[in-house]
Amino acid sequence: MGLVVSEVRYAVRLLARQTSFTVTALATIAVAIAANTLIFALVRGILLRPLPVRQPDRLVQIEQMHQTGPSHVTGATFVDLHARTRTLQSVAALRIVPASVSDEVHAVQASAGIVTADYFTALQAGPVRGRLFAGADFVTGAEPVVIVSGGLWRRMFNGDPAVIGRTVLVNAARRRLVGVVDLSASIPGAADLWLPF
Numbered sequence: 001m002g003l004v005v006s007e008v009r010y011a012v013r014l015l016a017r018q019t020s021f022t023v024t025a026l027a028t029i030a031v032a033i034a035a036n037t038l039i040f041a042l043v044r045g046i047l048l049r050p051l052p053v054r055q056p057d058r059l060v061q062i063e064q065m066h067q068t069g070p071s072h073v074t075g076a077t078f079v080d081l082h083a084r085t086r087t088l089q090s091v092a093a094l095r096i097v098p099a100s101v102s103d104e105v106h107a108v109q110a111s112a113g114i115v116t117a118d119y120f121t122a123l124q125a126g127p128v129r130g131r132l133f134a135g136a137d138f139v140t141g142a143e144p145v146v147i148v149s150g151g152l153w154r155r156m157f158n159g160d161p162a163v164i165g166r167t168v169l170v171n172a173a174r175r176r177l178v179g180v181v182d183l184s185a186s187i188p189g190a191a192d193l194w195l196p197f
Contacts, residue, residue, distance in 0.1 A: 078116070092119040096191055101148075102169045106156045110192035112170065119194070120181065129153070130164040130179030137178075137196045145196065146175040150182030152192040170195065 015022045063070040064077060073081070073093065082091045092115065099112035113119075120132045128150055137145050146168065148156075157163045166177050170193065183190045 082116075082118075090118040090122045092116050092122040093197065094119060095197075099171050099193065100169075101152070101156065101193060103156075103166070108152070108156055108192075110152060113191035113194045114197050115194050116197045123183065125181055125183055127179040128182045129161055130177070132179055132181070133194075133196050142196075144173060144175040145178045146170055147179040147181055147194045148177060149190070149192050150180060153180045 062073055062081070064073050065071075075093075078091070078093045085091055094116075095114045097112050097114060099110050101108050101110050115133075117133060117135060117138050120126075126132070127147070130147070133145070133147065136142055153159060153163065163177055164179065167174050168177055169175070175195075181194070
């Protein structure tokens with residue numbers, strides 16, 4: 001033990017004599033620790049933090065592989081996968097497009113998710129107000145409906161619960177607002193509003 005104490009005293013005396021070297025070494029160590037902390041925080045926040053949905057480990061994204069690399073699943077592949085899957089609980093498709101939304105008072109630019117019937121089921125998301133899409137909403141000739149995000153509901157309609165059932169224009173087409181869903185912006189495919197495919 002006495003040897004360790006004498007070695008530490010000797011090291012302190014050497015460092016005290018060479019102040020410029022000591023300051024440079026301590027500054028280098030401090031920068032390295034700060035850089036490692038920042039990188040870990042970014043990796044943890046972006047890559048390691050689970051998606052804000054129930055059972056995020058059961059959610060997968062499917063892509064097709066082509067000679068040029070990964071690509072989105074085609075409509076025919078989605079229909080085939082949806083009909084034949086035995087291992088997936090639900091299969092949903094999503095396509096994000098730009099949209100303009102307006103009513104008598106407001107007009108905003110937004111992102112619209114065109115989704116299949118199982119989209120909200122796959123995310124295990126429920127409505128804050130109103131309802132989710134029903135099977136009848138996906139039938140040709142059905143009444144055009146829309147579900148808005150919690151963010152758009154608060155921004156455009158001031159969180160008014162009476163907005164359910166109101167008619168809004170989405171890309172100049174009249175649609176009845178049937179629900180509000182509050183999905184986190186970090187979920188892949190989170191949009192300002194959703195339309196049935």
